[in-house]
Amino acid sequence: MTADQPAPAAPTSIPELLARNARAFARRTAYREKEYGIWQSWTWADTAAEVEALALGLLSLGLAPGDHVAIIGRNRPALYWAMVAAQRCGAVPVPLYQDAVGDEVAYVLEHCAARFIVAGDQEQVDKVLEVQEGLHTLEHIVYLDPRGLRKYDHSRMSSYADVQARGREAQGALLPELRARTNALGYDDTCVMLYTSGTTGRPKGVVLSNRNIIETSRNSAEFDRLTEREEILAYLPMAWVGDFIFSVGQAYWCGFCVNCPESADTMMTDLREIGPTYYFAPPRVFETQLTNVMIRMEDAGRLKRWLFHRFMAVARRAGPALLDRRPVPARDRLLYRLGEALVYGPLKNTLGFSRVRVGYTAGEAIGPEIFDFYRGLGINLKQLYGQTEASVFITQQPDDEVRSDTVGVPSPGVEIRIADSGEVFYRSPGTFVEYYKNAESTASTKDPEGWVATGDAGFFDEETGQLRIIDRAKDVGKLASGALFAPKYVENKLKFYPNILEAVVIGAGRTHCIAMLNIDLTAVGNWAERNNIAYGSYQELSQHPQVLAMMRDHVGEVNASLAHDPMLSACQVHRFLVLHKELDADDGELTRTRKVRRNIIAEKYADLIDALYSGKSEIYTETEVTYEDGRKGRIRATLKIQDAEVVGSAERMAAE
Amino acid sequence: MSVAEATEPVSTADGRQIGGVLMDMRHITLRFGGVEAIKDISFDIREGEIRAIIGPNGAGKSSMLNVISGFYNPQEGEVWFRGERRPPMKPYQVARQGIARTFQNIALFDGMSVLDNIMTGRLTHMRTGLFRQAVWRGGAQREEMANREVVEKIIDFLEIQRIRKTPVGRLPYGLKKRVELARALAAEPNLLLLDEPMAGMNVEEKEDMSRFILDVNDEFGTTIALIEHDMGVVMDLSDRVVVMDYGRKIGDGTPDEVRANPEVIDAYLGVAHD
Structure with a gap:
């Protein structure tokens, strides 16, 4: 669709979609939130009224x-309403990551010159108050949960309910103004501004217009035939573009119901109670769930364990094929049906996936075993590839054409071009307007014709015609020998082992590759328990000789599989160590979306990297850590360095 | 103590209003056979304050708490509650008066869920009899819904939603302590007695518990009397502290006053080093 032919009477803003839903789906449930142990619900008509009251209140506050x-806080209906209320007033909502530290919040508030902030609870209010000194523009804090805030100075602070009450009182005086502002919203006005977590440098404010959000939502909803009957669970950060598209864009376009969990800890129970039909989770969540299932099966009785393994073998063989509607032998078809009754059905119910019609994962590569496990159960799990600048969707996998190593075909309306360097470029209706107050970055990312550089290297798979992503374009490098170095590719292979939580591979410009690993405390801890291995701390477990031996096996297996690929066989890991602490976003080692920040890690652990490249067999190190409350401490450890088994080129020749 | 003094509100350092005297212990003496556990102790608890009782092992702190909760009846002395002299009572009668407590050694029902355990704290607020409970529909159902609402608010307040349906026996120690606090709160007490709420906890659990105690006091205005070993915690939490040693009271006042009292330093904190 082009700018000069807008569809007549089609809604051109989120508030307009809300008005449409309040008419068309007045009595359908729009939001649910579990509070006080009970699911509370709001219809679309209720939602429109709540949003209007808040918008009037904000208007009266100026x-x-x-x-x-x-907007900062966990996923709650009232915070979603705050976004739409801001839009109704002609203002731009800027959701922030709820676990952002004071500095990060201060930077964003300063950068976008926010005058108002809607905060979820005392924790968030405290964070804002802490940095308020240096902020010249911030005028008023609206808080949602009043607990603990009664005695705060209220001269520049009000509760959400008070603002709404104020709005209802001022309805007569302010409603015409509010209507005028809502009606003035155009298709190319800003819908939302989202700050990218940024693997490098300061976060950038990505400006997305109503056109970006609405067209992307419409296209993607049609792609998967989403209707007003979908149920989703909103549990991913509100500041993340995916949540905005799923829980606001698509939800308002289709008119489906957004369910908010009671708290982060109860997410799994809530998931099971809601049974979403449309579900998104990063690979990490699927991995964790699978790990938990496996751990619990290890503890189950013999008969159950036998049944589980017997039928999971059937599921792996026949499940994905059945989902893709490929031919399956009659025997397997029958066994699969039996398995559905005995194993898959109950398991899906426990996981909360009984009703999932469309499931997506993205953000990182997902291990083929994990992917096939869920597909095998009959869950239509697919992959998509996207980024904030594209309003999420760049490519996605159609039903029946799902593979674990590709990310799909271009989404409707998206054009893709692969540059000579291997970098992927796209152009789409969802392409962002600009980086806020950063013309330079805008120009370097988006060219005048609208092509955007993704920063990822990839190619179209000849067999399937789908896009395959290898790594960040800037991370793809060369070893000293000139051989290709793709760290993420190797790290992902390592992370596919449930025992390995995180891996960092280093080797650009060096003679060979080395790696630093994090053990997965859940998986390894359980393994230790079952094998009577005593440990006092994470650190002690990570350096246990048997754990190190296990890691050496994993690395060896990865090396063996890399050796099969002539392009990447030079990326084999020669030496590695297991880190004494988990890489953490609070220490700046990961982004808030849990992507590895390579440069920071290389700098912080320079001593360890030196030791890995020298012949040392162990190294003493001290690391500064930041606790959740912002205090700092130091941990000390002596790490053992391991040599991994490398499959040499001579050996490979012989094998061939 | 004169009546005028007793009703005069006091303002604390952080601006909270401490009301008049809620409970007044006058010349309490408690003996077990020949052993005098408490010797002629007098002190008061004012409305809205956090009052700590500290002292070395065997000082008689728990006995004192048991006198307040009605578990022990002192041989001598008077207990005044809300301006009236309290006759010797059974603990359940004391509970009906709005006094709830937690125990040093956790006393929960291990096989029951967290929710059910907390619901037992509502017992003093239940009015329907056995027959109507059995019929269930109508009064009993309405009553249970109202009680469940109170309990859910406490679950939310203490952030234990995720273990709502978990049997208490499967919980770690720190959480059990929190569930016990929840059960005591469910009684909506005027006076909450905490017997070593931080015993056996790690630093993080202590911090959490301290925050909850302060929040309970702040949010619900509940008067709290607590016994605690951890001096740091006591000094930070309490408005006023009673110090006991071998059944005697050797100090009474704000944390700063108590800390400066030479007798207290000798008996409990140890002799000060220069």
């Missing part, structure tokens, strides 16, 4: 068109 309204 919210001006074009203002930025920051």
Whole structure:
């Protein structure tokens, strides 16, 4: 669709979609939230009323068109309403990561010159108050959960309920103004501004227009035939573009119901109670769930264990093929049906996936075993590839054409071009308007014709015609010998082992590759328990000789599989160590979306890397850590360095 | 103590209003056979304050708490509650008066869920009899719904939603302590007695518990009397502290006053080193 032919009377903003839903789906449930142990629900008509009351309240507090309204807190209906209320006033919502530390919050509030912030609870309010000194623009804090805030100075702070009450009182005086502002919203006005977590440098504010959000939502909803009957669970950070598209864009376009969990800890129980039909989770969540299932099966009785393994073998063989509607032998078909009754059905129910019609994963590569496990159970899990700048969707996998190593075909309306360097470029209706107050970065990312550089290297798979992503374009490098070095590819292979939580491979410009690993405490801890291995701390477990031996086996197996690929056989890991602490976003080692920050790690652990490249067999190190409350401490450890089994080129020749 | 003094509100350092005297212990003496556990002790607890009782092992702290909760009846002395002299009572009668407690050694029902355990704390608020409970529909159902709402608010307050349906026996120690606090709170007490709420906890659990105690006091205005070994915790939490040693009271006042009291330093904190 082009700018000069807008569909007549089609809604051109989120508030317009809300008004449409309040008419068309007035009595359908729009939001659910578990509170006090019970699912509370709001219809679309209720939602429209709640949003209007808050918008009037914000108006009476002096919210001006074009203002930025920051929103910080866990996923709650009221915070989603705050975004739409801001839009109704002609302002731009800016959701922030709820676990962002004070500095990060201060940077964003300063950068977008927010005058208002809607905060979820005392924790978030405290964070804002802490940095408020240096912020010249911030005028008022609206908080949702009043607990613990009663005695705070209320001269620049109000509760959400009070703002709404104020709005209802001022309805007569302010409603015409509010209507005028809502009606003035155009298709190319800003819908939302999202700050990218940024693997390098300061976060950038990605400006997305109503056109970006609405067209992307429409296209992607049609692609998967989403209707107003879907149920989703909103549990991923509100500041992340995916949540905005799923829980706001698509939800308002289709009119489906957004369910908010009671708390982060109860997510799994809530998932099971809701039984979403449309579900998104990063690979990490699927991995954790699978690990938990496996651990619990190890503890189960013999008969159950036998049944589980027997039928999971059938599922692996026949499940994905059945989902893709490929031919399956009659015997397997029958066994699969039996398995559905005995194993898959109950398991899906326990996991909360009984009703999932469309499931997506993205953000990282997912291990083929994990992917096939869920597909085998009959869950239509697919992959997509996207980024904030594209309003999520660049490519996605159609039903029946799902592979674990590709990310799908271009989404409707998206054009893709692969540059000579291997970098993937795209152009789409969802392509962002600009980086806020950063023309330089905008120009270097988006060319005048609208092509955007993804920063990822990839190619189209000849067999399937789907896109395959190898690594970040800037991370793909060369070893000293000139051989290709793709660290992420190797790290992903390592991370496919349930015992390995995180891996960092280093080797650019060096003679060979080395790796630093994090053990997965859940998996390894359980293994230790079953094998009567005593340990006092994470650190002690990570350096246990048997754990190190296990890691050496894993690395050896990865090396063996890399050796099969002539392009990447030079990326084999020669030496490695197991880190004494988990890589953590609070220490700056990961982004908030848990991607490895390579440069920071290389700098911080320079001593370990030196030791890995020298012949040392162990190294003493001290590391500074940041606790959740912002305090800092130091941990000390002596790490053992391991040599991994490398499959030499001579050996490979002989094998061939 | 004169009546005028007793009703005069006091303001604390952080601006909270401490009301008049809620409970007044006058010349309490408690003996077990020939052993005098408590010797002629007098002190008061004012409305809205956090009052700590500290002292070395065997000082008589728990006995004191048991006198307040009605478990022991002192041989001498008077207990005044809300301006009236309290006759000797059974613990359940004391509970009906709005006094709830937690125990040093956790006393929960291990086989029951967290939710059910907390619901037992509502017992003093239940009015329907056995027959109507059995019929269930109508009054009993309404009553249970109202009680469940109170309990759910406490679950939310203490952030234990995720273990709502978990049997208590499967919980770690720190969480059990929190469930016990929840059960005591479910009684919506005027006076909450905590017997070593931090015993056996690690630093993080202590911090959590301290925050909850302060929040309970702040949010519900509940008067709290607590016994605690951890001096740091006591000094940070309490408005006023009673110090006991061998059944005698050797100090009474704000944490700063108590800390400066030479007798207290000798008996409990140890002799100060220069």
